[in-house]
Amino acid sequence: xxxxxxxxxxxxxxxxxxxxxxxxxxxxxxxxxxxxxxxxxxxxxxxxxxxxxxxxxxxxxxxxxxxxxxxxxxxxxxxxxxxxxxxxxxxxxxxxxxxxxxxxxxxxxxxxxxxxxxxxxxxxxxxxxxxxxxxxxxxxxxxxxxxxxxxxxxxxxxxxxxxxxxxxxxxxxxxxxxxxxxxxxxxxxxxxxxxxxxxxxxxxxxxxxxxxxxxxxxxxxxxxxxxxxxxxxxxxxxxxxxxxxxxxxx
Amino acid sequence: xxxxxxxxxxxxxxxxxxxxxxxxxxxxxxxxxxxxxxxxxxxxxxxxxxxxxxxxxxxxxxxxxxxxxxxxxxxxxxxxxxxxxxxxxxxxxxxxxxxxxxxxxxxxxxxxxxxxxxxxxxxxxxxxxxxxxxxxxxxxxxxxxxxxxxxxxxxxxxxxxxxxxxxxxxxxxxxxxxxxxxxxxxxxxxxxxxxxxxxxxxxxxxxxxxxxxxxxxxxxxxxxxxxxxxxxxxxxxxxxxxxxxxxxxxxxxxxxxxxxxxxxxxxxxxxxxxxxxxxxxxxxxxxxxxxxxxxxxxxxxxxxxxxxxxxxxxxxx
Amino acid sequence: xxxxxxxxxxxxxxxxxxxxxxxxxxxxxxxxxxxxxxxxxxxxxxxxxxxxxxxxxxxxxxxxxxxxxxxxxxxxxxxxxxxxxxxxxxxxxxxxxxxxxxxxxxxxxxxxxxxxxxxxxxxxxxxxxxxxxxxxxxxxxxxxxxxxxxxxxxxxxxxxxxxxxxxxxxxxxxxxxxxxxxxxxxxxxxxxxxxxxxxxxxxxxxxxxxxxxxxxxxxxxxxxxxxxxxxxxxxxxxxxxxxxxxxxxxxxxxxxxxxxxxxxxxxxxxxxxxxxxxxxxxxxxxxxxxxxxxxxxxx
Numbered sequence: 011x012x013x014x015x016x017x018x019x020x021x022x023x024x025x026x027x028x029x030x031x032x033x034x035x036x037x038x039x040x041x042x043x044x045x046x047x048x049x050x051x052x053x054x055x056x057x058x059x060x061x062x063x064x065x066x067x068x069x070x071x072x073x074x075x076x077x078x079x080x081x082x083x084x085x086x087x088x089x090x091x092x093x094x095x096x097x098x099x100x101x102x103x104x105x106x107x108x109x110x111x112x113x114x115x116x117x118x119x120x121x122x123x124x125x126x127x128x129x130x131x132x133x134x135x136x137x138x139x140x141x142x143x144x145x146x147x148x149x150x151x152x153x154x155x156x157x158x159x160x161x162x163x164x165x166x167x168x169x170x171x172x173x174x175x176x177x178x179x180x181x182x183x184x185x186x187x188x189x190x191x192x193x194x195x196x197x198x199x200x201x202x203x204x205x206x207x208x209x210x211x212x213x214x215x216x217x218x219x220x221x222x223x224x225x226x227x228x229x230x231x232x233x234x235x236x237x238x239x240x241x242x243x244x245x246x247x248x249x250x251x252x253x254x255x256x257x258x259x260x
Numbered sequence: 261x262x263x264x265x266x267x268x269x270x271x272x273x274x275x276x277x278x279x280x281x282x283x284x285x286x287x288x289x290x291x292x293x294x295x296x297x298x299x300x301x302x303x304x305x306x307x308x309x310x311x312x313x314x315x316x317x318x319x320x321x322x323x324x325x326x327x328x329x330x331x332x333x334x335x336x337x338x339x340x341x342x343x344x345x346x347x348x349x350x351x352x353x354x355x356x357x358x359x360x361x362x363x364x365x366x367x368x369x370x371x372x373x374x375x376x377x378x379x380x381x382x383x384x385x386x387x388x389x390x391x392x393x394x395x396x397x398x399x400x401x402x403x404x405x406x407x408x409x410x411x412x413x414x415x416x417x418x419x420x421x422x423x424x425x426x427x428x429x430x431x432x433x434x435x436x437x438x439x440x441x442x443x444x445x446x447x448x449x450x451x452x453x454x455x456x457x458x459x460x461x462x463x464x465x466x467x468x469x470x471x472x473x474x475x476x477x478x479x480x481x482x483x484x485x486x487x488x489x490x491x492x493x494x495x496x497x498x499x500x501x502x503x504x505x506x507x508x509x510x511x512x513x514x515x516x517x518x519x520x521x522x523x524x525x526x527x528x529x530x531x532x533x534x535x536x537x538x539x540x541x542x543x544x545x546x547x548x549x550x551x552x553x554x555x556x557x558x559x560x561x562x563x564x565x566x567x568x569x570x571x572x573x574x575x576x577x
Numbered sequence: 578x579x580x581x582x583x584x585x586x587x588x589x590x591x592x593x594x595x596x597x598x599x600x601x602x603x604x605x606x607x608x609x610x611x612x613x614x615x616x617x618x619x620x621x622x623x624x625x626x627x628x629x630x631x632x633x634x635x636x637x638x639x640x641x642x643x644x645x646x647x648x649x650x651x652x653x654x655x656x657x658x659x660x661x662x663x664x665x666x667x668x669x670x671x672x673x674x675x676x677x678x679x680x681x682x683x684x685x686x687x688x689x690x691x692x693x694x695x696x697x698x699x700x701x702x703x704x705x706x707x708x709x710x711x712x713x714x715x716x717x718x719x720x721x722x723x724x725x726x727x728x729x730x731x732x733x734x735x736x737x738x739x740x741x742x743x744x745x746x747x748x749x750x751x752x753x754x755x756x757x758x759x760x761x762x763x764x765x766x767x768x769x770x771x772x773x774x775x776x777x778x779x780x781x782x783x784x785x786x787x788x789x790x791x792x793x794x795x796x797x798x799x800x801x802x803x804x805x806x807x808x809x810x811x812x813x814x815x816x817x818x819x820x821x822x823x824x825x826x827x828x829x830x831x832x833x834x835x836x837x838x839x840x841x842x843x844x845x846x847x848x849x850x851x852x853x854x855x856x857x858x859x860x861x862x863x864x865x866x867x868x869x870x871x872x873x874x875x876x
Binding site: 059061081082085086091097098099100101102106109110111113114115117118119120121122123124125126127128167171 | 265266440441443444445446447448449451452454455456458459460461462463464465469470473519
Binding site for chain 2: 671675682689817850861
């Protein structure tokens with residue numbers, strides 16, 4: 011499913027957090043959104059997923075404008091979101107987290123007639139657990155999971171909703187170098203398997219350049235540049251604003 | 261034991277009921293039967309409160325409103341109409357459910373801090389109505405005239421044994437129903453809301469609707485407890501709807517354990533026993549109760565059943 | 578419902594003055610209590626369900642002090658100081674342990690304190706009602722304003738409460754302490770990070786809150802009777818004031834308290850027996866139409 015953003019703008023108080031952004035994410039692409047802190051990356055995700063209402067512009071999912079839709083409706087249309095700070099249900103086990111999410115996705119959250127989980131839900135939850143690799147911690151309470159597993163659970167909850175577009179907000183945040191690569195590999199595997207249109211925010215440039223097929227650079231709420239890793243790496247504006255020169259990096 | 265947990269719950273309930281019903285057949289003890297009757301009402305009251313407090317994270321400090329409403333509605337229906345007892349009980353529960361729906365519609369959209377004392381304020385509004393509407397409710401003296409035709413299927417509920425049996429049956433089945441609700445997908449939804457509101461709403465859960473349904477169900481079951489209380493006191497008294505009653509229910513829930521289904525029942529049991537013991541020794545039971553609560557709130561912090569379950573994991577109740 | 582009686586009253590200035598004054602003192606006393614509730618909530622995010630207990634203790638301490646010293650001024654001061662101190666002890670010993678905890682724990686602790694002190698008061702002063710009676714200094718002929726009867730004590734009470742309202746708002750707006758309190762209401766963590774001793778600050782807030790309630794109790798003692806459990810009804814009303822006025826707003830507390838005072842003052846004529854109900858209905862109306870209260874910030 012392709013995602014197109016046209017002239018998206020959002021102002022908070024007097025600040026233009028997102029300033030006339032237009033971007034295009036082809037169906038099945040794997041892109042990264044990078045930029046210095048405060049560039050508006052998370053806000054950008056929030057506008058797409060519907061957590062915030064945009065002031066103006068269009069968000070087109072497969073050609074249809076979803077800007078007027080609530081975040082639940084956007085979720086049903088296929089927008090999935092994982093969060094920078096893993097957002098799960100801490101008192102429930104991993105399995106329960108996913109079964110609950112699938113149940114909600116199926117619209118059965120108000121069901122008083124049967125026992126939890128409703129039929130069919132457990133299988134779907136197991137599938138998602140396998141996809142992200144959390145099967146061995148299925149019966150562990152989310153609160154005591156390792157940080158990495160919590161992030162995986164966060165992504166799994168998003169996946170349980172059968173998204174076509176998946177927005178990952180800093181999937182490797184808070185992880186050490188090795189764990190980061192494992193995480194991004196898993197993300198890439200998911201992307202391939204599920205044929206998702208995946209967009210992720212990331213700060214680790216090595217990862218970004220290795221993994222993403224296209225990169226968008228945001229700065230002060232605007233698109234500074236977009237292109238392939240090579241193009242971005244050598245883009246002078248990006249280097250000045252964000253990457254720094256070889257000398258700076260040393 | 262995996263398999264059919266619903267069946268397991270029902271089996272345990274039936275077993276408990278059989279035990280409770282068997283006891284007076286072996287040995288009569290008016291004090292024990294009295295205790296069980298009071299416990300039945302309080303157990304429904306406290307467990308229904310925990311649907312809000314423990315499951316959804318909604319701290320209602322005015323739950324006594326529905327307990328009192330159930331009692332008055334039942335007693336008045338029995339006095340003013342010719343409906344048989346079961347029908348009057350159903351009417352009382354329905355009236356309470358509608359009351360809960362109305363109150364909830366105003367209150368559930370509020371943030372937690374406000375929610376606690378708004379529910380308290382609404383309860384006190386109800387209380388002041390009871391006190392001032394003397395012609396209907398008897399004011400602060402309570403409803404006079406008792407409960408006529410206290411019989412069901414030929415059993416005279418004026419007899420303590422029959423009242424005991426009736427209360428035990430209602431309480432067990434009421435608790436079983438509440439158990440089913442907490443174990444349903446809806447119950448899981450409530451816990452999702454408690455754990456992580458924003459993610460829950462991201463998943464498409466309509467928060468206010470879920471909370472309102474929970475509030476209504478909780479109110480209805482508290483009303484059922486009120487019906488039993490009315491039978492016990494043969495009428496209805498304003499004390500049933502007064503704020504200390506709500507406070508006691510909150511404490512019972514916390515004492516027994518908000519994370520265990522039977523926690524509130526255990527807490528109610530402990531609290532009733534405590535009150536009984538303390539009133540025997542001193543008239544200042546408020547003082548003693550207050551100190552016990554402080555000791556609990558500052559020391560133990562966690563309900564008994566929760567504490568036990570943490571100490572011995574693997575025992576899912 | 579007796580609207581004719583209300584109409585009759587409103588047409589005579591004597592009745593208007595009498596009822597308005599009575600409503601004014603109700604409102605001012607309520608303001609003092611509610612100001613404490615709203616201050617404590619605004620800064621500490623704690624809903625102080627035990628606030629009525631401070632009110633009650635202020636009244637009883639004043640009563641005993643008057644009995645011992647025959648000086649009402651001293652009685653009021655002692656009442657307020659005792660409860661201010663009580664507020665500090667309450668905060669340090671109990672409330673501070675459950676900051677950030679579930680509302681449930683805070684509620685339980687407050688409930689426990691109410692239970693304990695209701696019985697302590699019974700033990701120390703006895704369960705029966707006590708009447709302080711008008712202190713000898715005020716046993717003077719009433720003032721006649723526009724034909725209405727105004728006991729001089731009422732005028733003094735209103736004056737004191739008004740002064741305090743002024744001092745409170747000026748203090749919060751202009752003094753260093755006041756600004757720190759307001760800052761802490763917005764972001765306590767930040768204030769702490771900036772080096773302010775938040776422990777001391779929170780204790781001070783509770784001292785002021787408790788002291789105000791105790792002061793109200795002491796001021797009310799000559800015109801109300803004292804009994805264990807008297808704190809509860811004023812607690813509920815002060816909550817209603819904060820709901821209507823807006824949690825965290827002193828100005829809101831004043832306006833709402835005066836509104837409720839006037840409703841009481843004139844409502845007893847028009848709706849005898851259901852004046853309480855009127856006030857609850859006002860609260861429900863505010864909740865439905867403007868949940869953050871008249872002066873409150875959007876929740």
